[in-house]
Amino acid sequence: MKKITWLALTCITALLGACADMGNIKPQSRQMDANTLDGGKQLASSSAAIAAQWPQLEWWHAYGDPQLDMLIATALADNPSLHIAEARVRQAQAFAGMAESATLPTVGASTSMTRQLFSEHDFIPPPEAGNYAWYNRVAVEATYDLDLWGKQRQALAAALDEVKVAAAESQMARLALENNIVRSYVQLSLQFALKDIVEDTLSHREKSLHVMRQRLAAGLATEVDVTQLEAAVPPLHMQIEQHEESITLLRNQLAALTGKGRAAGEKIALPTLALNSNTWLQLPTSLPADLIGRRPDVAARRWGVEVAAKKIEVAKASFYPNINLMAFVGFQSIGFSRFLNSESAIRGIGPAISLPIFDGGRLRSNLGAHTAEYDIAVESYNGTLIHALENVASTLIVAQSLQQQKNLNDGALATAGRARMLASKGFAAGMTDFLVLLNSEVALLTQQQQQAQITARMMESHAALMLALGGGYSPEQVESSAAATSSQTQNTRGKQP
Structure with a gap:
């Protein structure tokens, strides 16, 4: 647990050190009393x-x-x-x-149904590899800017x-x-x-x-x-x-x-x-x-x-750094036969960092x-x-x-x-x-x-x-x-x- 904490602090320090320099930009006017x-x-x-x-x-x-x-x-x-x-x-x-x-957190839903030709040299196995098939996805997605x-x-x-x-x-x-x-x-x-x-x-x-x-x-x-x-x-x-x-x-x-x-x-x-x-x-x-x-x-x-x-x-x-927390849950499959089955369920959570x-x-x-x-x-x-x-x-x-x-x-x-x-x-x-x-x-x-x-x-x-x-x-x-x-x-x- 201590290793994880030190690792997080080290990452944050590194991120802050890599940030763009603000220069010496300051206001020059003073508000009158x-x-x-x-x-x-x-x-x-x-x-x-x-x-x-x-x-x-x-x-x-x-x-x-x-x-x-x-x-x-x-x-x-x-x-x-x-x-x-x-x-x-x-x-x-x-x-x-x-x-x-x-x-505030934002929550949205998305769905996509795409018929496409899958590559024979990608991660999709036969019989879909090298053939046309439906690629389907439906999910509820949430994002939150920390x-x-x-x-x-x-x-x-x-x-x-x-x-x-x-x-x-x-x-x-x-x-x-x-x-x-x-x-x-x-x-x-x-x-x-x-x-x-x-x-x-x-x-x-x-x-x-x-x-x-x-x-x-x-x-x-x-x-x-x-x-x-x-x-x-x-x-x-x-x-x-x-x-x-x-x-x-x-x-x-x-x-x-x-x-x-x-x-x-x-x-x-x-x-x-x-x-x-x-x-x-x-x-x-x-x-x-x-x-x-x-x-x-x-x-x-x-x-x-x-x-x-x-x-x-x-x-x-x-x-x-801008750190957003992202999460999703839904279904994803090739073809319709098992599209909404529990085996096609997807879920995930993690940060998105831009520096x-x-x-x-x-x-x-x-x-x-x-x-x-x-x-x-x-x-x-x-x-x-x-x-x-x-x-x-x-x-x-x-x-x-x-x-x-x-x-x-x-x-x-x-x-x-x-x-x-x-x-x-x-x-x-x-x-x-x-x-x-x-x-x-x-x-x-x-x-x-x-x-x-x-x-x-x-x-x-x-x-x-x-x-x-x-x-x-x-x-x-x-x-x-x-x-x-x-x-x-x-x-x-x-x-x-």
Whole structure:
């Protein structure tokens, strides 16, 4: 028994010594630690005041618009791009099932019936030697890769991580779709608001024109005065038409995003968006480290690094001997008379060993390619992490600036409104020149448009910040997806042929 053990160890040592040389191929990139990134004073001050919560999965409910909720629900059910992303998750799950099957025994059946001329100088004796006869074989065969170096296990682990990558990318597609709908919807709300402002200005201007015509009839004004007021009306009609065009285009865009035709866009009514709280301007206290788990793009790149690392291990395992255990049982005979008799039974078991020794550098090139792939994945992760932190900081700076702009514009808007009211009263009483009235209307129109635009930009900033923070994404979503894939493939073990 000891001789057999020493013989086995000697054989294994010899096999390992004869393996192809890996060379000095190693990864060159290093994965960045998110905790070492300094978010700067802006992020520090924004997260220190209030321990804000991470976004909820249905973050757009903060706008309080049921129509927006319905549009996003429809898009999540019918958008083709999202369906493509979901199909890629299912594809990755199927590949994981294929990878797991390589770690399990395979059993198959084969049969062959061949009429052939047997050689007179082979191991087949007369009367078959030198004559035609049937050579028949039926057997059940089993093979099992012992996977002594973990090649199949690492391939399976990489495939399961690919499921996580696909699930995170699917969430990226979902979040991008939600964000695009919100932004388009905000722009639709803005166009409605601008159109209302211009219509209100037009209404006041037409009233002023009516008063001026009455003065002309009474001999208190000239044709020049009336003509100047009349010339100020058509540009307002043109602005209204431009806003109508934008409204129609945005409705069509929203219909396309929800996976519907133009008729669905025509049914979209006036938005009723409102952000009643400014707490979203504060950040969670756990930045930037939690961005690794909270942003689907960062999570996808991180799992991409894990996939690349496991593929390196698969490439390294290819340098070692591949040992499969093979077994068969069945019947084999010449002719049919004794084909299924017990005397024709066959059975056997043994290892099949393949050993890489010299392959022209193919294995080293394969290892080098996967090592470079790992370096690419690491640098992609590092770049995505840096961009994520910069994205959060930039979005927050814009949002906080817009809040200050709104506060400043509130005072200017109130002053402009009071100026037009006084000018309107003075013009109606004949105490104010019509140019003063026109100037007051232009000033108010400008302030109202700025107010509407600032409000829209603040809502867009809210959507951008939700996107930057991951939009309610949770790593548990992809963990459960990968676990479901593993469970599904395990349930198919008993169903293999």
